[in-house]
Amino acid sequence: MKTPALPMIERVLFTEEQVRDRIREVAAEISEHYKDSTLKLVGVLKGSVFFLTALARELTIPIKVDFLAISSFSNHSGSSGVVRIAKDLDEAIEGEDVILVEDIVDTGFTARYLLQNLAGRGPNSIALCTMLDRKSKRIVPLRIDYRCFEIPDRFVIGCGLDYQQLYRNLNFLAVLKPDRH
Amino acid sequence: MAVVTVSGEPGCRTREVAQLAAQRLGFTHLSAERLEAMLEEEFGADALHDARNWADMAGSLLLRAAVSSHLVIGVDGAERIFRNFPALFRVRIVAPAARRIGNLMLDDGLDRAAARVALKQRENQLKAARKSRFGQATAPPASFDIVLNSETLDGAQMAALIASGVEARNLTEHGYLSPAAEAQMQFQIRLRLARHGIEPRGVAGVKQVAFGHPSEKTFASLLDFYRIPWEYEPRSFPIAWDQQGRVLESFTPDFYLPESDLYVELTTMKQSLVTKKNRKIRLLREIYPQIRIQVFYQKDLEEMVLKYSLAEEKVQP
Numbered sequence: 001m002k003t004p005a006l007p008m009i010e011r012v013l014f015t016e017e018q019v020r021d022r023i024r025e026v027a028a029e030i031s032e033h034y035k036d037s038t039l040k041l042v043g044v045l046k047g048s049v050f051f052l053t054a055l056a057r058e059l060t061i062p063i064k065v066d067f068l069a070i071s072s073f074s075n076h077s078g079s080s081g082v083v084r085i086a087k088d089l090d091e092a093i094e095g096e097d098v099i100l101v102e103d104i105v106d107t108g109f110t111a112r113y114l115l116q117n118l119a120g121r122g123p124n125s126i127a128l129c130t131m132l133d134r135k136s137k138r139i140v141p142l143r144i145d146y147r148c149f150e151i152p153d154r155f156v157i158g159c160g161l162d163y164q165q166l167y168r169n170l171n172f173l174a175v176l177k178p179d180r181h
Numbered sequence: 182m183a184v185v186t187v188s189g190e191p192g193c194r195t196r197e198v199a200q201l202a203a204q205r206l207g208f209t210h211l212s213a214e215r216l217e218a219m220l221e222e223e224f225g226a227d228a229l230h231d232a233r234n235w236a237d238m239a240g241s242l243l244l245r246a247a248v249s250s251h252l253v254i255g256v257d258g259a260e261r262i263f264r265n266f267p268a269l270f271r272v273r274i275v276a277p278a279a280r281r282i283g284n285l286m287l288d289d290g291l292d293r294a295a296a297r298v299a300l301k302q303r304e305n306q307l308k309a310a311r312k313s314r315f316g317q318a319t320a321p322p323a324s325f326d327i328v329l330n331s332e333t334l335d336g337a338q339m340a341a342l343i344a345s346g347v348e349a350r351n352l353t354e355h356g357y358l359s360p361a362a363e364a365q366m367q368f369q370i371r372l373r374l375a376r377h378g379i380e381p382r383g384v385a386g387v388k389q390v391a392f393g394h395p396s397e398k399t400f401a402s403l404l405d406f407y408r409i410p411w412e413y414e415p416r417s418f419p420i421a422w423d424q425q426g427r428v429l430e431s432f433t434p435d436f437y438l439p440e441s442d443l444y445v446e447l448t449t450m451k452q453s454l455v456t457k458k459n460r461k462i463r464l465l466r467e468i469y470p471q472i473r474i475q476v477f478y479q480k481d482l483e484e485m486v487l488k489y490s491l492a493e494e495k496v497q498p
Contacts, residue, residue, distance in 0.1 A: 073402075073403055073406045073486070083407055083408070109403075109407040110407075112407070113408070116284075116287060117335075119283055119284075119287055120335065137475075138475075139438060139441060139443060139445065139475060140409065140440070141440075141441055153481075155484060
């Protein structure tokens with residue numbers, strides 16, 4: 001399928017076909033690793049929904065799915081408080097094999113907090129899977145168990161990644177033009 | 182002055198709790214790394230070899246800091262420094278070994294076997310340090326006002342309990358330590374140090390955080406939000422010397438993140454000044470290849486705030 005030309009896009013990073021193929025490869029790795037267990041994918045709202053869905057469809061093992069969301073940072077008041085779970089998992093994960101699914105990991109702030117939070121709930125194992133890894137912006141050291149693509153230091157949209165809540169539904173990954181953000 | 186000491190078993194994320202408690206109380210946080218750097222600056226590296234003087238040296242520094250700050254000291258054994266001090270709140274953090282091994286696995290990226298070994302090593306190091314500094318390898322529960330279990334309490338909850346304890350004890354009602362009281366206490370300490378030929382230089386101190394730019398405050402708030410411990414401008418690196426070896430130019434990165442052992446420099450100035458700063462960063466990387474530094478430009482910070490926030494406010498350039 002031809003990737004459409006859109007005015008806000010500087011260039012396409014990965015086409016729909018490249019994204020699909022890579023997700024299939026990562027799904028095969030996960031299916032092999034967890035072939036003897038029941039896996040639970042935990043998605044982080046909202047960005048990971050698109051990637052988690054695509055990944056889940058390619059997995060060949062039985063899985064459960066759950067979602068959580070975290071509170072947003074506000075720079076308005078002098079004290080911004082601390083991050084909290086805004087929407088918790090619907091079910092416990094004690095004794096389960098869990099993969100935290102992220103759309104993108106850059107600084108590692110969110111992933112670190114969520115991994116620590118989930119680890120405290122007694123899962124059998126916990127791993128991190130991300131569609132995109134913007135390693136050049138990493139602040140917090142993290143072990144990423146599964147990644148689809150490492151990307152350059154650019155603003156990327158599509159496949160769940162947004163700019164001001166737009167463009168999540170693009171089925172390819174693209175760099176937003178600098179003058180658009 | 183009020184002093185909160187936070188000691189903990191290895192793998193309990195004691196540092197994070199101390200940082201959060203300081204943030205909640207509005208106290209100055211002193212981590213083990215920061216105190217060690219101050220001790221070296223004040224007394225020189227040689228004086229630190231004899232651990233028997235450690236408590237007096239640390240006490241001398243901390244008393245000076247207490248004239249202008251209330252303190253949260255996240256240093257193992259710090260409760261022994263101020264043993265007879267009335268406005269003291271001593272906290273101990275514990276957890277079962279399985280939880281602490283799990284924390285090390287996550288924080289240091291270790292597998293379970295390696296984390297178990299690392300935990301044992303850290304326990305032994307901690308015991309050895311206590312033994313050499315205070316003559317006792319362990320810390321009996323009666324040495325503390327409150328013991329918190331990090332298996333059932335997360336960092337924010339423990340910080341809240343510490344803040345409640347400080348409030349319940351009215352620790353801040355007497356204000357900071359008066360200069361006269363400090364001088365009297367310093368006199369006793371200096372007498373003891375003088376017997377070992379140690380004299381404070383009077384150079385090291387706790388810097389109050391006064392951000393040079395609004396973007397630095399924003400970045401600090403973002404780190405606080407994600408409970409990432411940080412220090413503001415803790416160290417300057419000489420990057421140019423004259424022929425006599427005198428320092429001509431230094432570079433002071435904005436933040437140090439001890440958990441990541443990473444310096445962060447925010448560059449939010451005009452392009453003409455960015456070039457100068459980039460030169461300094463390049464020199465820092467050449468001269469100190471072991472130092473890890475991450476540079477964030479104006480657009481990076483805006484993107485971070487945008488990503489993690491409700492996008493209500495742009496960072497001012």
